[in-house]
Amino acid sequence: MTEARLRSFVAVADTGSVRAAAQRLYVTESAVSAAVAALSRDVGVPLVERDGRGLRLTPAGAAYAGYARRVLGLLEGGRAAARSAADPARGSLRLAAVTTAADQLLPELLASFRERLPDVDVALEVGPSRQVWGSLAAYRADLVLAGRPPAGVDATVLARRPNELVVVASPAVAARFALDATPWVMREPGSGTRATAEAYLAERGAAPPRLVLGSNGAVIAGAAAGLGVALVSRDAVGAHLADGRLVVVDAPGMPLDRPWHAVAGTTVTPTTRLFVRHLLDAPGWTPA
Known part of the structure; x- marks a missing residue:
């Protein structure tokens, strides 16, 4: 083998x-x-x-595939840990981030980190919440930037940053908002924001029409175009709020506090710690 x-x-x-x-x-x-x-x-x-x-x-292959992925993740993680231990500033860092974190938090962080430590080999995976937590569980990622780690994932939370979820819409849609009747524009299944929106509506017994779009950018664009309201991170819509394309809807129980987390597995490599120290120098981030 x-x-x-x-x-x-x-x-x-x-x-x-x-x-x-x-x-x-x-x-x-x-x-x-x-x-x-x-x-x-x-x-x-x-x-x-x-x-x-x-x-x-085959049924045997389906049973074996998860183990095969974890073995490959462990092999990759072992190589990353060895290179990191030999010289953290020349090691490798496998990041995984949910879409909003990748769009809003990582570009400046990665640019300044690469400027400070240009010899670190950085790989980034971007996907919905289910995907990035799966990568951590299967040892394919050294550090995840996302919401709270789900139950059952061996995780070490290293840093946090505030993240406020708000309901937004175009001014015209916001003016006639009704919790049970106004359509909701949502992310795809597997998205943490989608799960939060579904839980929010279920808690209030609301069943409005839903329109599923395939990315965070599409959801924001759809809300700005008047397709309905959307639950999003305030970080993701700052420009839209500033120029009036979107407004915050006065929905019951909003806003929601859903901090960003920087999360490693049970083993934290020296190179990962270098990135986390750099992250903690950025505005808003605090040690866990």
């Missing part, structure tokens, strides 16, 4: 085809097929099967 076999199998599991897996890994299709076949022999049961023109995981 080799790392190359595990990577080929995970790529097939993620993409559903040998061709797409080969393109992701920059190898030939025959190399991917051979690696997956060899891994199936190592495990002792078939891990994939034909599904029309593509492939799908």
Whole structure:
């Protein structure tokens, strides 16, 4: 059982085809097929099967895939920890951030961090809350910037920053806002903001129409265009509020206090600590 076999199998599991897996890994299709076949022999049961023109995981493959991802994450984390221990200023840092944090908090932080420590190898993954916490749990990220870590994730909160969630809308929509009737523009399932909005409405027994858009930017643009109201971080709509494209809606129980968290796993590498120290120099961030 080799790392190359595990990577080929995970790529097939993620993409559903040998061709797409080969393109992701920059190898030939025959190399991917051979690696997956060899891994199936190592495990002792078939891990994939034909599904029309593509492939799908067998029940055994589906059970094995999560373990394979964690093993790969541990191998990557081990390499990162070793490089970091040898020379933190030349180590690697695997960041994962939810979309709003990546858009609003990270650009200036990363630019100043790279200026201070140009030899650190930084990789950034951006996705919804479910994805970034999954990356931390599977050892694919050294540090997550998101809301509160969910139950069941081994996490070490290293820093916090205030984050206020507000309901916003175009002035025309805000003027006729009704909790049960005005449409809500929402993020996709798996988003922490989406889950918060759903919980907020459920707590009040409200069931307004919902329009799901695929990104934080699309939600903000949709609200500004008059499609409905949206629950967003105030950090994400400062310019829209300043120029009047959006206004804060006087919704019951708002605003919500949902601080940003900088969260590592159970092991914190020296390079990760360098980034957290840099983060704590930025306005608003405080130690956990």
